[in-house]
Amino acid sequence: QQQVKQSPQSLIVQKGGISIINCAYENTAFDYFPWYQQFPGKGPALLIAIRPDVSEKKEGRFTISFNKSAKQFSLHIMDSQPGDSATYFCAASTSYDKVIFGPGTSLSVIP
Amino acid sequence: NAGVTQTPKFRVLKTGQSMTLLCAQDMNHEYMYWYRQDPGMGLRLIHYSVGEGTTAKGEVPDGYNVSRLKKQNFLLGLESAAPSQTSVYFCASSWGGLGETQYFGPGTRLLVL
Numbered sequence: 441q442q443q444v445k446q447s448p449q450s451l452i453v454q455k456g457g458i459s460i461i462n463c464a465y466e467n468t469a470f471d472y473f474p475w476y477q478q479f480p481g482k483g484p485a486l487l488i489a490i491r492p493d494v495s496e497k498k499e500g501r502f503t504i505s506f507n508k509s510a511k512q513f514s515l516h517i518m519d520s521q522p523g524d525s526a527t528y529f530c531a532a533s534t535s536y537d538k539v540i541f542g543p544g545t546s547l548s549v550i551p
Numbered sequence: 552n553a554g555v556t557q558t559p560k561f562r563v564l565k566t567g568q569s570m571t572l573l574c575a576q577d578m579n580h581e582y583m584y585w586y587r588q589d590p591g592m593g594l595r596l597i598h599y600s601v602g603e604g605t606t607a608k609g610e611v612p613d614g615y616n617v618s619r620l621k622k623q624n625f626l627l628g629l630e631s632a633a634p635s636q637t638s639v640y641f642c643a644s645s646w647g648g649l650g651e652t653q654y655f656g657p658g659t660r661l662l663v664l
Contacts, residue, residue: 531594531652539649
């Protein structure tokens with residue numbers, strides 16, 4: 441009920457390709473779905489986030505697709521670059537008191 | 552603007568020792584959080600605060616205590632450290648709760664022997 445599943449665990453993509461990371465949640469009380477990017481030795485930083493009243497949000501090369509009925513959401517990184525190599529975490533939260541993070545996806549973008 | 556800062560950056564403790572991790576933010580945020588990050592498990596919320604003088608339990612609060620005596624500071628205490636508390640600890644802050652952007656500090660790596 442509180443778990444957020446994330447796949448794949450690791451991903452290797454060629455430069456210029458599309459990176460896709462998927463997440464699934466169980467608790468229908470969640471109403472905020474952010475994606476965080478984390479570089480080694482650093483704290484996570486918000487990349488993009490979506491609320492369940494929209495099915496897609498795009499910011500530059502990053503897009504979240506959200507399927508409320510399936511309780512799934514995904515991150516698409518278009519034109520992936522070596523600088524995108526990092527660990528990506530999805531999360532699902534209520535507005536105030538609950539947040540569950542996925543276990544993370546290690547993305548490597550190779551030239 | 553330093554954002555969110557954490558001290559210390561790294562610490563080694565022996566089992567049973569106590570310590571306090573300090574988090575400071577200069578963004579005037581009401582909400583502050585403490586997380587732990589373990590390999591393969593993402594981040595887990597330990598405790599959080601919705602304002603000066605208030606704290607609440609998160610997902611994994613056992614073995615930790617917190618205090619928010621000043622709006623800009625959030626302290627995480629370990630009264631009697633255990634090897635299971637070996638982790639990387641992150642502090643974060645936000646304007647308006649978990650449904651808003653959280654700004655994370657650089658982390659504190661804690662090793663309990």
